[in-house]
Amino acid sequence: MTSQSDIDALNSRLQDAAPRDIMQEALQGFERVALSFSGAEDVLLVHFAARMDPKPQIFTLETGRLHPATLRFLDKVRSHYGLQIEMLYPDGKALEKLVSSKGLFSFYEDGHEECCGIRKVEPLRRKLATVDAWITGQRRDQSPSRLDVPLVELDGANAAPGSQLLKFNPLANWTSSQVWETIRLLEIPYNPLHDQGYISIGCEPCTRPVGPGQHEREGRWWWEEATIKECGLHRSNLADPDA
Numbered sequence: 001m002t003s004q005s006d007i008d009a010l011n012s013r014l015q016d017a018a019p020r021d022i023m024q025e026a027l028q029g030f031e032r033v034a035l036s037f038s039g040a041e042d043v044l045l046v047h048f049a050a051r052m053d054p055k056p057q058i059f060t061l062e063t064g065r066l067h068p069a070t071l072r073f074l075d076k077v078r079s080h081y082g083l084q085i086e087m088l089y090p091d092g093k094a095l096e097k098l099v100s101s102k103g104l105f106s107f108y109e110d111g112h113e114e115c116c117g118i119r120k121v122e123p124l125r126r127k128l129a130t131v132d133a134w135i136t137g138q139r140r141d142q143s144p145s146r147l148d149v150p151l152v153e154l155d156g157a158n159a160a161p162g163s164q165l166l167k168f169n170p171l172a173n174w175t176s177s178q179v180w181e182t183i184r185l186l187e188i189p190y191n192p193l194h195d196q197g198y199i200s201i202g203c204e205p206c207t208r209p210v211g212p213g214q215h216e217r218e219g220r221w222w223w224e225e226a227t228i229k230e231c232g233l234h235r236s237n238l239a240d241p242d243a
Contacts, residue, residue: 001164002154010152015173020048022151022170026135027053030166033133034059036124037085039070039191040201041179042137043077045170047188049135050081059086059127063119064095065203073191080189088123095119105205112206112221119203129160138169141176142200143217176216 014022023045026033034057035049036042049056060074078085095118098106107115128134138149149172159165171179176199183190193201197209199216210219 002166004154007150007152007154007166011150014151017151019045019170019174020052022168023048023135024052025152026133026166026168026170027056030131030133032131033057033135034127034131035135036060036137037074037077038137038201039066039074039077040137041176041183041190041194042171043188043190044179044183045135045137046077046081046083047186048170050083056083057086057131058083059088061120061123062087062089063203064090065119065205067193067201067204067207069193070191070201073189076189086127088127090119090123094122107206107221108223111224125158125160128155128158128165129163131165133166133168135168135170137171139171139174139176139179143215 010025014025017025027049035045037046037058037060039060046056046058049058062071074085077083098115098118102110134155138146140147140149149169151169151172153167153169155165155167158167182188191198191201197211198207198219199210200220201207202220206221208219208222210216
């Protein structure tokens with residue numbers, strides 16, 4: 001078992017490491033490791049993974065509410081890199097119950113957590129129960145709730161009962177500008193929604209473009225309190241995982 005002191009030592013050693021080196025640590029250190037790809041600028045991690053592993057395990061959450069442009073982009077990435085991207089779907093019965101009882105847009109009235117719980121959190125945890133570590137595209141500059149995102153962490157919020165799960169955040173130290181400079185330098189394909197003012201891209205009903213000077217997460221769940229812009233996938237970032 002990996003202890004918190006082991007994690008602290010690993011974070012210290014990797015503090016000045018490049019994202020690709022942090023990814024290499026994850027891919028070489030664990031046999032069962034998966035990369036979470038949202039269809040946004042974390043495509044940079046897919047690019048790195050494709051050059052490190054002939055068959056990296058990559059997954060995305062197909063919530064049933066993604067932008068059509070995101071779905072086309074996912075297929076473009078699959079073809080461009082010759083990779084398999086596993087599509088994770090919500091439980092049909094749970095989704096049917098929600099929609100039947102509350103309709104398709106209940107989140108505008110009672111908050112996004114219930115819908116995200118069914119469409120995103122449960123499928124994610126189902127997947128993470130099959131791996132020992134996962135890699136995400138989180139950055140500290142994305143939102144107030146991510147200011148303290150470490151490069152490596154023990155993910156107690158998403159670990160299956162009786163098991164241990166590590167989470168690697170190779171881009172945690174990077175800014176949005178660094179990510180986009182690298183995407184353009186390496187001519188990496190990206191979601192065309194970014195050119196339409198979308199910075200943080202999620203489900204279509206819950207994502208909108210942001211204007212000049214607005215923070216990227218202001219385009220997500222804009223009808224809710226400004227500092228809470230998480231769907232529940234990364235609860236381990238928060239001081240209180242149950243918040």
